[in-house]
Amino acid sequence: MPGFGEKDAKTKTVATQPVVLKAIAKLTYDFAFGRQNDEQLLNKLLDDVTDINFSHENLMWRYYHLTPEEIEQHGFVGLKDYLPDNSTGNRDIGNYDQDTGWMRFGSKHNDIFPIIGDMIRWKLNLPSRHKS
Numbered sequence: 812m813p814g815f816g817e818k819d820a821k822t823k824t825v826a827t828q829p830v831v832l833k834a835i836a837k838l839t840y841d842f843a844f845g846r847q848n849d850e851q852l853l854n855k856l857l858d859d860v861t862d863i864n865f866s867h868e869n870l871m872w873r874y875y876h877l878t879p880e881e882i883e884q885h886g887f888v889g890l891k892d893y894l895p896d897n898s899t900g901n902r903d904i905g906n907y908d909q910d911t912g913w914m915r916f917g918s919k920h921n922d923i924f925p926i927i928g929d930m931i932r933w934k935l936n937l938p939s940r941h942k943s
Contacts, residue, residue, distance in 0.1 A: 812861050822913065825872060826865040830916045834927035835860060852937055859935050867914040871930055875902045893933040894926060895941065
């Protein structure tokens with residue numbers, strides 16, 4: 812992942828934020844040992860996770876702040892099917908700081924990491940956790 816493990820990595824990638832690492836760890840657990848355990852899905856996750864744009868500028872992290880037009884313009888239309896219903900809880904996963912250019916995820920990790928995991932599932936074309 813570009814920026815990961817480098818000096819000042821937090822300024823270069825959201826992948827260094829604990830909530831993102833928790834999301835990746837949970838997906839790994841789900842596909843290795845959980846109800847959706849499947850070696851092919853696990854291998855796809857591990858092989859392709861480095862293809863995801865974990866930069867602060869990636870608009871996927873700001874999905875809930877985008878207008879329907881922006882969602883369509885940036886190719887995020889199918890992401891809605893992977894995310895939890897907006898009526899079931901708080902969807903404030905964090906904010907993008909225009910001054911620093913950093914995406915800062917919130918502190919409610921237990922609410923946020925499953926949503927980040929859903930975004931990763933969508934991006935890698937892995938099965939949604941919301942479908943049977």
